[in-house]
Every structure is written in C-alpha cells, then in structure tokens.
Amino acid sequence: MKQIEATQAHVEILMRLQSIETESARLEKKLGGVEAQTEVQCKRLNELEEELEIAEATLASEKKRYATIEEELAELNLRITKSTENLRVISNAKEYQVLKREVDDNTKRVSEMEDVLVSMIEELEGLEKGVADVSRQRDDEKEKIDSIVQEIRNATTEERDALSAMVKEKEEISGQVPKALFEHYEKLLTTTNRLAVVKVSAGVCYGCFMNIPPQLYIEIQKSGGLHHCPQCHRILFCDA
C-alpha cells in the first residue's frame, strides 16, 4: 500500500463520515420501507385507474358506433324521401316496381336501424353509469391514499430532515480530507462490511477484537495518524 498522509484530525473526520454513512443507511432503509408500504396502498388505486380507462374507452367507442349508425340512418331517410318523390312521376310500371321495392327495403332497414339505436341508448346509459361509478370509486380511493401518504410523510419528517442534514454535512467534511485518504477510506468501506474505521482500546481492535502489536498501539496513542489493524486491515482510531 502506498503511503497516505493523514493526521489525527483526518482520521476523526473519517470516523464521523462513517457514522453518517451508517446512520444514513439506517434511515434510508426505514424510509424505503415506508415507500414500499405506500406502494401497496396504491395498488387498489392503480386497479381502479385501469378499470376507468377501459370503461371510458368502451363508452367512447360505443358512442362513435351510435353516431355512425345515426349518420347512415339520416342518409337512408334522405334517399327514401327522394325515391318517394320519384315514384310520383314514374309512369313505367316496371321501373315503378323496382323503385317501390327499393323504398320498401330501405324503409325496413330504417326500422331495423332505429331498433338498434333504441337498444343502444339503454346500453350507453349503462356504460355512462359504469364510468361514473368507477370514477367516483377512484376519487374516493385517491382521497384515502392522499391522506395516508400525507400521514406517512408527517410521521417521517424527522428522519427526512436528519437525512438531508447528514448529506450536507458529508459534503462539507469529506472535502476536508485529502483525496487519496478519502478514496482509501471509501475502498475500505466496501471490503470491511461498511466498517472502515474502528476504535482501538487497551490494545484491542474493535473491528476484529484481536490484540494489535503493543508497538503499534503505542504509536497510535503517541502520534495518531493513519494506522491499520494487521488482522482486519481497518483504520485504527484511538481517542484516549
């Protein structure tokens, strides 16, 4: 390992950074749990949103179908009126017959289409009621969820404030540590199960609970700086 310059104050800052790291992780886990809980609550709301979307799409497509039939019906009625007018002036019996049959067929068709429209009005009313029902249920659920989310937020205000204060502090103090030392510490965090800096007391490393060589202990007590446990390689800190 290349020589990294560090004073006792630097190691103290690393200690603080590490407690911030541990505490932040704990709070993030807690807030993450709260987030997951909110998502579970939102499941019913999402289902209702989907249901509403489908109901609205069905209603829109049926309305469109109704309008198309209505249009066709108007055209057909227009044709019947014209043909009826023509019937009055036709003198040829065969032509009269053909046109008369056409008028009769179209009149029958108009009556069938009118029946379809009548039955569709009922259907459309049902679909509209369905949309209104689901929409109301969705609104109720949304209101419920909003209040639950607000409640959860209020209950975690302290945690969220603490977390953002720690993020700010971390930013401030990590800049006070030499870059090489900070990188060394971050790397150690990953290899030591997030415990890179540990106390050494009465010659015992509090990372692995083994005795460190007496000479090393004296050195740490005397001059501080950057020292590592020979067993677990953590940075040792002595506050006595």
Ligand SMILES: [Zn+2]
């Ligand atoms: Zn150790």
